[in-house]
Amino acid sequence: MLKDMVNNLVMSLDPAEFAKVSLRFEADEIQSRALRSGSRKIILNCCRQFGKTSVASLLALHLAWFVPKSLIIIISYIKEQAQEAYRKIETFQSIMEDRPPDIEHSKQSMAFANRSRILILSGKEGSVRGYSPALIIVDEASRVPNETYFSLRPALAVSGGTLMLVSTPKGRRGFFYHEWKSGEEWERYEVTAWNVPGSQMSGSKQNVRKLARSGSDKSMSASLLKLQIICLIRSFSSYRSHRK
Ligand SMILES: Nc1ncnc2c1ncn2[C@@H]1O[C@H](COP(=O)(O)OP(=O)(O)O)[C@@H](O)[C@H]1O
């Protein structure tokens, strides 16, 4: 029982651990850092197949699951692209054991028993008006129009929520390029086919995922262990203070 409580606390504090234990998804080093970031402004500027959408989906599910009443909005240039992240969330959810059923589930929105909600929106300007999001994910952001992006900012300014831009780069204009180059306060993650940790300058994009995983395994296990210890210490002190 105590072990379950500790495990649960560790997972609630650490999305990468949640992914690993509950969803059997081993995030690599860069993915883990992005998942644990805690920043309010995160950019993943990575090549195709790196796992950007997977990371965004994991973060969405973790927040929805552990922080009641969280509203998470996934938006992209077309609804079908946003639906890809949504489907990943559904797949991850189906792996979770002992989860209570959603109280509502459609093709574009799911509501949890803890009153969190995940919904997808098409990239039409102004479509997030009236919402108070805890997290907005903009998938394939380099293809999303500037107007859509600027329409998201007021809702986030009010809610104080997190903004995650996820994309492969596309040219030298548009908000994604500008935020990446010179936007303030962003936590930036970049992975190209050339700078994947441990890669030997292989240009093959199909190999990216394989290289990313093999290259980061050693350093990841060291940093993961460190973080797990920190989380365990935090969990125990939190458990003890609850008992007092
Ligand atoms: N850490 C990981 N371990 C194993 N497979 C992964 C990992 N990250 C991503 N993948 C797989 O790589 C593929 C591409 O992931 P996806 O999130 O769609 O990438 P992107 O959005 O960057 O194109 C998917 O099949 C996904 O399940």
Ligand SMILES: [Mg+2]
């Ligand atoms: Mg993707």
